[in-house]
Structure formats: structure tokens, C-alpha cells
Amino acid sequence: MTDIPSDTRTAAPSAGEEGAARRARAAVSPADPAAERRRARRSRRYRRDVRWSPYVLIAPFFLFFLAFGLFPLLYTGWASLHRVELGTPTDMEWVGLRNFSRLLDDDFFWNALRNTFTIGVISTVPQLLMALGLAHLLNYRLRGSMFFRVAILTPYATSVAAATLVFVLMFSRTDHGMINWGLGLVGIDAVDWQNGDWTAQFAVSAIVIWRWTGYNALIYLAAMQAIPKDLYESAALDGASRWQQFRHVTVPSLRPTILFTCVVSTIGATQLFGEPLLFSQGASPTGGSDHQFQTLGLYLYEQGWFNQHLGRASAIAWTMFLILVLIGLLNWVISRRIRRNA
Amino acid sequence: MASLKKRGAGRQLRGGRLTYAVLILFTVGSLFPLVWTAIAASRNNTRLAQTPPPFWFGGNLFKNLEIAWTDANMGTALINTLVVAGSITVGTVLFSTLAGFAFAKLRFRFRGLLLLLVIGTMMVPPQLSVVPLFMMVAEFGWTDQLQSVVLPTLVSAFGVFFMRQYLIEALPTELIEAARVDGASSFRVIWHIVFPAARPAMAVLGMLTFVMAWNDFFWPIIALTQGGEPTVQVALAGLGRGQIPDQSVIMAGALLGTLPLLIAFVLFGKQIVGGIMQGAVKG
Numbered sequence: 214m215t216d217i218p219s220d221t222r223t224a225a226p227s228a229g230e231e232g233a234a235r236r237a238r239a240a241v242s243p244a245d246p247a248a249e250r251r252r253a254r255r256s257r258r259y260r261r262d263v264r265w266s267p268y269v270l271i272a273p274f275f276l277f278f279l280a281f282g283l284f285p286l287l288y289t290g291w292a293s294l295h296r297v298e299l300g301t302p303t304d305m306e307w308v309g310l311r312n313f314s315r316l317l318d319d320d321f322f323w324n325a326l327r328n329t330f331t332i333g334v335i336s337t338v339p340q341l342l343m344a345l346g347l348a349h350l351l352n353y354r355l356r357g358s359m360f361f362r363v364a365i366l367t368p369y370a371t372s373v374a375a376a377t378l379v380f381v382l383m384f385s386r387t388d389h390g391m392i393n394w395g396l397g398l399v400g401i402d403a404v405d406w407q408n409g410d411w412t413a414q415f416a417v418s419a420i421v422i423w424r425w426t427g428y429n430a431l432i433y434l435a436a437m438q439a440i441p442k443d444l445y446e447s448a449a450l451d452g453a454s455r456w457q458q459f460r461h462v463t464v465p466s467l468r469p470t471i472l473f474t475c476v477v478s479t480i481g482a483t484q485l486f487g488e489p490l491l492f493s494q495g496a497s498p499t500g501g502s503d504h505q506f507q508t509l510g511l512y513l514y515e516q517g518w519f520n521q522h523l524g525r526a527s528a529i530a531w532t533m534f535l536i537l538v539l540i541g542l543l544n545w546v547i548s549r550r551i552r553r554n555a
Numbered sequence: 556m557a558s559l560k561k562r563g564a565g566r567q568l569r570g571g572r573l574t575y576a577v578l579i580l581f582t583v584g585s586l587f588p589l590v591w592t593a594i595a596a597s598r599n600n601t602r603l604a605q606t607p608p609p610f611w612f613g614g615n616l617f618k619n620l621e622i623a624w625t626d627a628n629m630g631t632a633l634i635n636t637l638v639v640a641g642s643i644t645v646g647t648v649l650f651s652t653l654a655g656f657a658f659a660k661l662r663f664r665f666r667g668l669l670l671l672l673v674i675g676t677m678m679v680p681p682q683l684s685v686v687p688l689f690m691m692v693a694e695f696g697w698t699d700q701l702q703s704v705v706l707p708t709l710v711s712a713f714g715v716f717f718m719r720q721y722l723i724e725a726l727p728t729e730l731i732e733a734a735r736v737d738g739a740s741s742f743r744v745i746w747h748i749v750f751p752a753a754r755p756a757m758a759v760l761g762m763l764t765f766v767m768a769w770n771d772f773f774w775p776i777i778a779l780t781q782g783g784e785p786t787v788q789v790a791l792a793g794l795g796r797g798q799i800p801d802q803s804v805i806m807a808g809a810l811l812g813t814l815p816l817l818i819a820f821v822l823f824g825k826q827i828v829g830g831i832m833q834g835a836v837k838g
Contacts, residue, residue, distance in 0.1 A: 227561040257574035259738065266741035267663035274710045275653040275669070277646075281707035282676060282785070285684030285691070302690040328765040350578055353570030363824030370816040374791035379592050381605070381795075382802060385751050389606045391591070427585055428831065435832035455568075476678075484680040487788075488770040490793040510773070513682055514754060517689075518777065527686045534683050541678075 251306055290526040299521035312528035318397050324504050324531070328414065332489075332508065333482030336418035341474055344426050345467075346434035349459060361433075365427030373487035377418055381407075381492055384416045393507035407494065411505045418445060420488045425481075436470040468551055476544050483537060486510035589817070595806040596620070603802045605802055619807035628781055629811045632790035637815075639704050639786055640768035646709040647764045648757050655718025656749045660731060670719075677712040692778055699783035704775050710769060714760055717834065721756035722749070759830035762823070769816060783805050786810040 293312055295305040316322050351361060368376065384392040384406040393403040406416045440463065448458050463474035464471075485508045489500045500507025507515070509529065517526030570578075597616035598609050624630045657663070658670050688707055725748065734744050750757075764766040772788045779785050781793035791812050794805045820827060 237820065243776035244774040255738070259740075262741050263735070267657045267661040267666075270653040270661070270741075270745075273717055274650045277650070277706070277710040278673075278676075278712065281673075281688065281691075282679075282710075282712070285681060285707075286676065286686040288690075289685075294756060297686075297690075302693050306679060321724075347581060348579075350570065350574045353568050353574055355570045355578070358826070359825055361578050362828045363820060365585045366824070366828060367820055368585050368818065370766060370820050371589065371813050372788055372791070373772050374770075374795065375592070375813045376588070378795055378805055378809045379588050379595075382595060383588065383591070383805065387604075389604055389608060391608050394607050423588065425583070427581075431828060431831050438832075480678055480680065484682055485808055486682075491792065495797045496792060496795040499685065504654045510682055513685075514777075517686060518834070523686050523689070530686065531684045533680065537678070537680070554815075 222336050242281070255548075278516075282463065289527045289530050293531050295524045297523040299518060299523055303522060305524075308524070312525045313532075316525065316532065318530050321504060321507070321512060325500075325507050325509045328500070328504075329483060329504055329508045330484065332414050332418055332421075332485060332506065333479065335414060336421035336483055336485075337475070337478045339418075340426050340427060341471070341478065343422070344474075345433055345464075345471075347426065347430035348437055349463065351430065351434050352437045354397045362431060365430060368424045369428045370539070371424065373424070373484055374491060376424055377488050377491035380420045380423075383486075384419075384492075407492065408502060408505075410503075410505045413492070413501055415490050417485075417506050420492070421482075421485070425478070429478075432474060433467060433470060436467050440466045469548075472544065472548055472551070473553035476540070479540055480537060483540070484510050484535060486514065490514070565699050589813070590812050592806050592813070594802055596810045599803050615803060616807070619801075619804050620811060622799070622801075622804045623808040623811055627794055627804070627808045628785055628790050629787070629808055632785045632787045633811065633815070635784055635788040636702060636769055636812075638700055640765050642705045643708050643768040644761050644765045646705075647714045648761045650710050651714030651718045651746070651760060652753050652757055654715045656722055656726070656745065656753070658715065658719040659722040660726060673712045673715050674819075677716060684825070685774060685777060687725065689777060698778065699780050701779075701784055703715045703778040704771075704786065707774065708771065711764065714764065717760055718753065718756055722753060722828060725756070726752045755833075758826070759834055762827055762830050763834065782830060 258451050292305070294307065294309060296306050296308045296312075301318065347365065351358060355361065361470045385391075385393070386404060386405045386407060390403075390406075391404070397403065404412055435492050442465070445458055448462050453461065488509050489511050490496055490498060491507045492506065493499065493501055498507075498511050498519055500511045509532075513526050513529040513533070518530060570763045587763070593616070594609055595603060596619050598613040599619075601613050602609055602613065658666065658673075663774065684707075692698055698838045705742055730748055731744055734748060739747075770788065771786075772792070775786050775789050776792045781790055781798065791808060794808045800806075
């Protein structure tokens, strides 16, 4: 790093024809007009560099961000006010808010909204509670602690598609499925996981829980390790049991992290797509024979790419966005209240 | 993590027997579905339809892998995914570092506004832009070509925010100013000061991005087809549609698509765990 100054001093005024000898002469006689000009040029270039380089640095990001992030985001809103067919996506016919009104009249929309909510709750709540407990255990001094950490994180490396294909087989309806076989050992009859109403939702949630518990546990663990040790020491001096320490020291210190994981999990739950798609027989976008586990993400996919109504798909997308904004506001209110109480 | 331990933060009570028991239970729960994927992939369809389910390996693994490799297009899919995830990782890490540095240390007009725009769209789900993206891809004639997946995912708002948060603390402003006083150009400052300082965060972002890009599902199954230029996830979705009815072959496909990341986890597990935990504290 020390080579920067010396290097640049020779590199900056690199106006070709001047030789090293002239440059040396210029350094001794500052009145030399050529040197004067060079210095002016150098400082001009320097000023230009300082002024414009920030824009050059952010340009590649914003170029792609505008083209493939912001523009599509806004254009979805525009498309939601049109009738757009999948086969001819450039023919747009203005229909105003009709896509939205038809959405609100569609029972399958409300069904998908309800399913997204229930699957979201069944998958997020146990997942985060288990992650919290798991992090607490991992925070003890352990032999092979790195092994445990890597092991519980491996489901995170498994893709939605691969995980769901395996779970479909394990949740297979007849008694040769792994789960039903296990239930049979304790005397419970085989469950038709895919076709049941809440059983299918439970199975889909199980995939989500399996993939994300370890990841969230590591996030909690990181936050736990940042809690100052003396908080525990003084709690122990006051005679707090381990459970009381967990409740009154660990959990309050983790509050921002817990809120953060709640928000991230909620956003993930709102867009749940791959698990219910592949859990359905033949990867149909209906989310089961009776739409019993069709989420909003699946409903959007079905409307757009099976019923070929891209305009209606856009309307669903914007409705999802609205829900996320509501969640964001709720989160803001809750975190403000927590801060005020603290 | 090491620095945290030195500061004496975190509790260091020794774990009891019950602690180990519960942790082993979770370890088994985490690993069992993966191990069972391999077991199922080594059997055949008839055996998988019998009770009780198999708990040990059979002799069909290589045959099934071969069928999945050719009939389910998994060979092409693996190469394509390597290209796609590799390009996305390089693009995201490079562009996020440059923009993150600008947002962390440089002054320019509209900086606050632009940063707000980045943060505001960080959590926007992919569903929200999928219809226009589909129209664009159709318009440009990119359907079933890899750039239709690479280009829309090449930059990430999260990446910019992540690098900015890291560089605010990790990069001493005085160092940049000193180099500036000595007449260093922006290019030199970035090459000799920013990149070395950002390296740990770049590695973390790179790992997270690669895993995410490898496992991306929603947009690829819309933009690509299984018979054309699939990624691993597109090929697996094809298997889910019942393209090959043999369950043991489906499991072989799932195994093939997961194996590269699992190997990376065995090799770099420690670094990946450290990266996720570091990211958690910074974010």
C-alpha cells in the first residue's frame, strides 16, 4: 500500500512526450510554464475524478437495478390495469381496476390469502421458537460445536426443489411412506397427507421448518455471543436460575434480532411458492386437488402462466406488495413501541 | 467471532448431557432427509413402494444417477447452474463493493435519496417484477437462454447495503484521504485500499449469493424450460411434474442437484457458518 504515493506522482501527469529529464527539471524550477500547465492539468483531472467517480462507481449497479429491478416493479402496476394475454404480452388493453375487482370477487384469491397466512403461521412460529432454543444450546461450551453448527445448516444448502421432492416421498400417502410408517409403529393409521386440508399445510410447513431452523439458530447464536458476559454474572449473583437468565437476560437482549427474523420469515412466508408447487401432484399450480394449500405465489403463477392472464397476475403481485407494506408498517410500529418501553 | 471471544462476551457454561442429546436429535433431523435421498436413489421404484421403507443403501445408485444425468437433463443443468450462479456471484460481489464503497465513504449529490431507494427495494419479492421481466425476455428473444436468468439477478440491493455497512467501519476514512492527498486516482484507491479492506465481507457476500443463485426457483422455472437450457432447479421441477415416473431416479436427480453445495459445505462449513453469523451481527 506504500507504493501508492510514489507511483501516482509519476503516473498522474503521463502526457506522453515529456521525458524523465524534463520532469526532473520541472521539479527544481517551479516557474517553468510547462510544469505549471502540467500541474493545472493534473489538478483538473484530480477534481474531475473526485467529482465524478462516485457516479461511475454506482453506475453499474443502478443500470441493472433500474432495468431489471425498479422498472419491472413499477411496470407491474401499469400492467395490472390492463388485459394482457400470455401469448401476446405486448398487446395491452386498458381495463382500469377490473383486474382488482375480479380478484376480490374470486373465492380462490381469498382461499390463497388464508392458506398463505395459516401456512405462514404454522411454519414461522415453531421454526423461530426451535431456533431460539437451539441457539441457546449451541451457546454452551461444547465439544464439536462447529460440527453441530455445520450440520444444522446443511438443510439451508438444499434447494427448495430437492427438499420438496424428498419430503413428497417421505409424506407419501400409503403406509410405505417414511412418516406414515413411523406413525404406524406407534399405532396411528396412515394419513393422506397431500389430500387432507390441514395435513397438507402441515407437510408444506414441515419443509420450510426443516430448511430454515438451523439458519435462524445461527443468527440468534451470533446475537447471543454479543451479549456482555457481566449481564449473566450479575444475574447469577442475584440468584437467577438458568431459565430465568434465559428469560430475563437473553431474550430481551435479542429483541431486535428476533424482530428482524420475524420480518424476514414473514416476507418469505408471503412469497411461499416452490414448496406448495412441488408438493402438489404433478407440480400443478392449484396447490392440491381442492386448492387446500394454494398460496398467493401459486395463485399468481396459475393465473399468469396457466390461465394466461398476465394482467391479473400483476394485480395479484401488487396486492402481495400491499400486504408486505402493511407488514412493514406493523413492524415499524412494534419496534417503535419496544424502543419506547426499553 | 474470534474477536468476540477475546472481548469475553458470550456465555461459556459447559453443556450438559441433555444439551448434547437435544443437539444430536436436531443434527439427525437435519441430516436424515439428505442421507435418505441417497438411500432412495440407490434403490429402485418397486422397493420404494414396499413397507417398511429402506434404511440402507441398495445397488442401483450409479444406474439411477446415469438416467437422471441424461434423461432428466441433469448434466446440462449442472453446467448451466455453475455458469449462472458463478456469473451472478461475480457480478453481485463486484458491483456491490463498488457501490457500497461509494455509499459508505464518498460524498455525491442524491446520495441519501439513492440509498433510500436501495434499502426500500431490498425486501421486495421477485413476484412483483416477474410479469414485466417475462415481457422483456419475450421482447428480446431471450426465452430459454441463460442470460434471461443471469441479467435480472446480476445485482442485489441487499449486497450494496451489506457492503456499505461493512465498509463504514472496516475502511478508515483517513487512509483514503491520505491517498487522495498524495494524488491517488479513484481506481488506485479502490484497487489498493478498498478491495483489500473489503475482502472478508466480499467472501461472505459471495458465499451467500452463490447459494441463493444456485437454489433460485421462481424466476428460472418461468424463463427456462427443462428440455432447453435448464438450471438444476428447473430440471428438478420437471422431475416433480412427473416427467420420469421412477421415484428412485427422481431422488438421484435431487441428489445430483444438491451434491455440489453439500461438498462445498463439507469443505468450507466453518467459513460459511462464520459468514452467516458475521452477516447477522452487521446487518
